[in-house]
Amino acid sequence: MSAMTATAAAPSTPSPALAPKGERTRQSILDRAVDLASLEGLQGLTIGRLAEELGMSKSGLFAHFGSKEELQIATIEAASQRYITEIFTEALRQPRGYPRLQAICDSWLSYIRRSVFPGGCFFAAASFEFDSRPGPVRDRVRQMMDDWMHALERSIRMAKDEGHLKDDVDPAQLAFELNSLFFGANFAFYLRDDQQAIERAERAVLTRLQALKK
Amino acid sequence: MSAMTATAAAPSTPSPALAPKGERTRQSILDRAVDLASLEGLQGLTIGRLAEELGMSKSGLFAHFGSKEELQIATIEAASQRYITEIFTEALRQPRGYPRLQAICDSWLSYIRRSVFPGGCFFAAASFEFDSRPGPVRDRVRQMMDDWMHALERSIRMAKDEGHLKDDVDPAQLAFELNSLFFGANFAFYLRDDQQAIERAERAVLTRLQALKK
DNA sequence: CCTACCGATCGGTAGG
DNA sequence: CCTACCGATCGGTAGG
Secondary structure, three states, X not given: OOHHHOOOOOOOOOOOOOOOHHHXXXXXXXXXXXXXXXXXXXXXXXXXXXXHHHOOOHHHHHOOOOOHHHHHHHHHHHHHXXXXXXXXXXXXXXXOOHHHHHHHHHHHHHHHHOOOOOOOOHHHHHHHHHOOOOOHHHHHHHXXXXXXXHHHHHHHHHHHHOOOEOOOOOHHHHHHHHHHHHHHHHHHHHOOOOOOHHHHHHHHHHHHHHHHEO | OOHHHOOOOOOOOOOOOOOOHHHHXXXXXXXXXHHHHHHHOOOOOOHHHHHHHHOOOHHXXXXXXXXXXXXXXXXXXXXXXXXXXXXXXXXXXXXXXXXXXXXXXXXXXXXXXXXXXXXXXXXXXXXXXXXXXXXXXXXXXXXXXXXXXXXXXXXXXXXXXXXXXXOOOOHHHHHHHHHHHHHHHHHHHHOOXXXXXXXXXXXXXXXXXXXXXX
16 A cells, blocks of 8 residues: 555654654654755765764764665655645645645645755656666656656546546546646756746646636 | 858867867867767867877867867857757758758757667757856857857748748747747657657647648 | 786774 | 674766
8 A cells, every 4th residue: 555545644753842853853853864865866866965964973873774776765765755745635625626636736736846855756757867777766656656646646536536636537547648738847847947837737738627627 | 250150060079080180189078078978978078088088198189279168169069060050951851941941840840760870969958058057168159159149040030031931920929939840849758758759749730830830 | 018016095894 | 773884886087
């Protein structure tokens, strides 16, 4: 069962002061690791640099993970939590069907505009960084993106079930198109500094959804 | 004047045997560098690894460029030539307007299906890798992607001028949408191993273009 | 284009 | 969680 099928994202990112201190340290390392990786890449993330930024020794930090690969995977896990919280928490308050689907799209573009990850969407970057690097890190990124696409497809299917979208809408096809527009917005916003990136994506999403409305 | 405004791409990639041998060596280094960078990233490209693959010394290879940054920029230049050749050479044989725009879209998706760069589109990967890493490498990637988007917009404008697309089509908006679908196809094809990625993108492109046809 | 280097940093370990 | 290391590799240089 994937994280994204949970009813809501447990916001475990800001560890409560009650948590064991080892757990709190680990979470503060991962929060920083996520931001750093979004800026420099998941491979560009180095233990030395991360330790320096946190004011601790390399080996002290290293002891929490055991290998760079484990650190990368734990970083992906922490980024997933932030992603799910940002994209779904608000949207799940909307009624299922068209309103919720629309809310997911709005959340996604807002998540880019607000730079939830300082270097742009962690998973868009990780997807393009690891798509041709076989191994456990790629597998984890792929699993996460499969979960995300399935969650998006599910929200489209619900909109069909509620009678909000036409019966001949192909959920996988529409999910592909919406996700493409999201990644395209990330590209235009972060690389091209296109101030109209978000509105262009909004317009394209709206045009597409309106055309499929029942 | 950007490379992409040239009437056709001079295929200087396979250096003729006539070229000075220094030039030939340089080109063979860059051909390999482009492939390696598409697999491991432009930052993951290392002089030692590249030299080893080519059976030459690090310093011998290094002498051609002077710094890693210069190697990265020369690699981007070499990748641009391959990109322009693949996307535009065939398409420029089509009559301007709708047929040529359609041909550019077909070329792009064929370029993904055929893995022209072994690790997927060099520029999609470089865009997400460098969007938050200021410096000359990012500047060169951005310039190349600005050129590409402008070339795509120009082909849309031509289709309007020929009376093939509706007068109210916004070239920058449509270019944004098409490019998003191309990058989305790259994502689905290389990370998700989605065998339907190309046809989904084809379908989305066709649906969008048909809706804007005059 | 080579050999022979340089200091810095990488991931990782020993031992506490 | 630390100090003190390890071998390997990084980008880069000297000198030919």
